[in-house]
Amino acid sequence: MSAGIGCRDLRVHAGGRELLSVPELHVSSGRTLAVLGPNGAGKSTLLRALGLLSSHRVSGEILLDGRPATRSLMRHALVAVLQRPILRRGTVAANVISGLRFRGVSRREAQARAWPWIEALGLASLAGRDARSLSIGEAQRVSITRALAVGPKVLLLDEPFSGLDSTTRADLLADLRAALTGQPTATILVTHDRQEALALAEDTALLIKGRIRQHGSTAEVLDHPGDADTARLLGFTNLLPPALTGRTHTLVARPEHTRLVLGPSDDSAEVIGTLRRTVALGVATRVDVDTAAGPLTCLHPGDLLATELPPAGSSVRVRIRHARPLTEMSLATPS
């Protein structure tokens, strides 16, 4: 019996169509899985189905510690944190404690158990504040602290960082990762942001059109797209088919690894194209190039002077560093 949450032959239907089909998935206690996918991929559908929270037609098995989950078992095991924090009236401390109180823990014990989490998540100075006066970032921090204080077997996070500014998000991600380390919680983070997957999750599953296309360690999955859809999702937006490169596989590359060749060069790995447009982005300059096999985007660091770049319509050479072949990864669940 494997501790954690999982599913077998999970299918979800609504509105006369299949929204999700996941033959097998398992997240062990103590590990975090990021489910990364574009809008409409089925991420929230998967999360709700796993938590037995779905209002759609669901078939298959949801497993808690290797056994079929019931609603009552799941209610005790699970805490979910959603995109918009829902806080109760009262102070920050009262909100953090409320998760434990809701589970029947006495006030005295709830306070004793919640306080270390209030301190660990940096909320001590806000503990007496009215929760309704908090910023969205502070409110989400309270919501996450309330979830952690419960010590859940399963923690489901549905894009909880998406409304936060980048600094607040980075801080909360780091604090959450530190707080989860060593805890026997199986955590699933739904996100469309690969930086969040990198910051929080040891494992990542790529979900596209209701199917898991890749699943493995986060570092491996994020760097090894298996098809054009996953390449786009992971930021490898430049596709180079064999006809363009002479290689046996299609290669993919990130724009930041794709540059115009601005000086003389006889590098045989270059690609020929026509410069379509140049856009100054402040910290970088984007150059769009049309090739015989489709468009390529180059990203040059800094603000390139117009005089350094050839005019639109010029024939240009493009050099690609760190191109990756599209290679199917194993869909096996990581241990």
Ligand SMILES: Nc1ncnc2c1ncn2[C@@H]1O[C@H](COP(=O)(O)OP(=O)(O)OP(=O)(O)O)[C@@H](O)[C@H]1O
């Ligand atoms: N009741 C319904 N009937 C038909 N289709 C539905 C229903 N509810 C959701 N869907 C569809 O299911 C698909 C998956 O939705 P879901 O909210 O799970 O995606 P998501 O990956 O979480 O997207 P986002 O990142 O935009 O929140 C979408 O195409 C959505 O339109």
